[in-house]
Amino acid sequence: MTRTALLSFCLTLASAVTAHAQPTMIKQFDDWGVYSYNREGRTVCYLLTVPKTAQPPGVDHGRNFFVIGKAPGKLTAYEPQAIVGYDLKPGSRGRIEIGDRAFAMFTKGKSAWVLEETKESDVIEAMRSGSDMTVGVVSKRGTHTSYTYSLSGVSAALKQMSKCK
Numbered sequence: 001m002t003r004t005a006l007l008s009f010c011l012t013l014a015s016a017v018t019a020h021a022q023p024t025m026i027k028q029f030d031d032w033g034v035y036s037y038n039r040e041g042r043t044v045c046y047l048l049t050v051p052k053t054a055q056p057p058g059v060d061h062g063r064n065f066f067v068i069g070k071a072p073g074k075l076t077a078y079e080p081q082a083i084v085g086y087d088l089k090p091g092s093r094g095r096i097e098i099g100d101r102a103f104a105m106f107t108k109g110k111s112a113w114v115l116e117e118t119k120e121s122d123v124i125e126a127m128r129s130g131s132d133m134t135v136g137v138v139s140k141r142g143t144h145t146s147y148t149y150s151l152s153g154v155s156a157a158l159k160q161m162s163k164c165k
Contacts (some may be wrong), residue, residue: 030153045164047157051147082112087140094137098126128155
């Protein structure tokens, strides 16, 4: 699958999560919810969580999420995505930190994805064994922001999502 197709899918997912679709919660697992919605006769499932902390304080961060969806065209691969409440600096890189592991992200609009597609499964593996995750990005204005997410419940939520049809 090309990055363009993947980006298109993720932008569709982001708009569905933030505005247009009427998702249904399947189940909540600690800090992670499993959701689904119907898109053109297909059931689309994803995981969603919100940050526990946002830095720097005193900044309007808007609505922020971390989403994991099924990668299009793949049976078992997951696509991690950060969605923030503001435009990101064009061409900037984001960063995911889980324990002692770090992963680069590319950005577009209000979203960030794992830079190297081959590292997506490593991110999911690190999430399953970690306790929290920090995502750092740069706003269009140049403000460095970061969000810390709890990973409590992510393994059970991923298991539930794998059953979603």
